[in-house]
Amino acid sequence: MTSNPNLPETELVFTRRFSMGHRLISGSSERCAMVHGHNEYVTIRLKAMQPARLDGQQNVIVPFAEAKTRWHNFIDNIVDHALQLSEQDPLLNWFQTNEPERAKRIIVTPGDPTTELMAALLLAKLNAFLAADGGKLCALGIELQETPTNTVRLDGSPDAFLPTSGRPAAQCWWHRADLTISDL
């Protein structure tokens, strides 16, 4: 189907709030090397892969529930109240030794879990979910508000922005359409 060039740019925009803890150990901010937390907002922007005129009956791009349920399940049940730690953080070892069940709730990141990195990882995960759902929708971008005064906005593909992990995509949790948050 050729898409109509007169169609307006139309986006579905969904926002979710979650709490998190993290620390940055690689020197970007000594203040942030102590474990601390934020209440964050993540906003995603989706569009139809094949934009079309509303059909005069249902008049939806796709139902909101179909577009957001899988994503919100991931944010609400996995990301919310998770601790985010770099794969180099010695606290990981502490949790695995002393609290192995809680260690499963740690989002393990390639380097420090900054807002820039988490925006890119979350967008990659969203792209994996959308592809697994049949590819009717694609992500235009993501906005991650760490605090009311600090936000990272990422438009387009996160691939060239993500640090190289040296592992194939299937061994990177952010490229898998599942609920995993670690590759340890």
Ligand SMILES: Nc1nc2c(c(=O)[nH]1)N=C([C@H](O)[C@H](O)COP(=O)(O)OP(=O)(O)OP(=O)(O)O)CN2
């Ligand atoms: N480029 C980045 N720099 C920093 C990040 C980050 O994710 N990306 N994160 C932090 C810390 O997590 C810190 O908690 C937040 O930064 P900070 O600006 O110090 O936060 P405040 O809420 O105190 O900012 P105000 O300007 O006082 O509102 C540090 N740097």
